[in-house]
Amino acid sequence: MMKTPADQRTICCDSCSLPAVSLDPLSGAHFCASHFNARFEDAVARTITESRMILPGDRVAVALSGGKDSTVLAVLLAKLHPDLRDSGLVAITVDEGIAGYREETVGSACKLCERLGIGHLVVSFGDRFGATLDAMVRESPKRACTICGVLRRTLLQQAAAEWGATKVATGHCLDDESETALMNCLSGAAGRISHAESGPGAGVPRIKPLRAMSEKDITLYALLNDIPIPRAECPYARTSLRAEVRGMMGYLEYRYPGTAAKVVEGYSGIAESLRRHRTPLPARRCTLCGQPSSGEHCQCCTILRMVGQGPEPGAPTKRSGQV
Amino acid sequence: MICLKVILPDGSSRDLDVQESPIENVLLSLGINPAGVIVARNGLFVPGDSLVRETDVLRIYLISHGG
16 A cells, blocks of 8 residues: 655655655655665675675674774674674774764764674784874874874784784775865875775775765664764874865765766776876885885884884784674 | 744754745755754754744754764
């Protein structure tokens, strides 16, 4: 029997007669909660399958900050790949040491892993590098995102490798990818554009199952499915170039729906073309820590020296939970 | 006077004197990018092209970045 919404203003789902919760600005289609969820999950599953992100036998480490993107990612991987749950899926949370912000998101990550029944590793800048991010940037907060990005990536890779991961899944979404593309173009560094994230020397390969999903859809998915998402934003984020680029992209996406996807598509083509014409650099290792590096020192050691923290390889990873 | 009640992402609220109007227009009048928020009308999530009227309560959820 056809259901009729009580409120005459209610817009109905294009696929059924239930009230719509979402509008796809590109197609003009409306979706109820049920069809929105199904469409969202199908899109993520398709991204994973088409790019062969997860293969039989893989051990996947999810980079779980406790924010909305990584939280939704962990929930979806547990749902879409139940075969991983026994011993093939673990969450890794990096505690950078950001007072007033990280406590809530780390706590949220711990609760989520308990709920999902997956293992959880918590690693911290303080334990591994000898100082919190707050301490490292006390004199110059504007460098926070640069420092944090490099050190977090390094720590995540180390913890994933120690656990025996074959893939590291990150919650990067369409908005993140388009912002990164634009930022790399703004920096004018062709080397950064052609830089491959995976391949020899790049550590455990990274996968981004949410790369085609917008932050708006990820947030709506979380809200519709009672997935807890902390509201706090990193206090350093607003000082970054990314914050300004995000504002620009947000405006363009509103005025010209589909802009973010077009930026990512075009950027990927340019990057691939640059890679084909690039002369491969000789394989080198950091003279301080021995990790693969494009120069004498890797980015991590360079940053640690800059903030007065010498590289201390081999410190034990602090573990919690059921691993 | 009956007004549309808008609950902003920070929890504060505004009363707006509006006739029946698309949510998108209400957001723009508040200086909010419609692409950057999710809205609930009278407790139910609705698409941005839905209409609101003066007896409604509109709650705006800001899309937090990162994570």
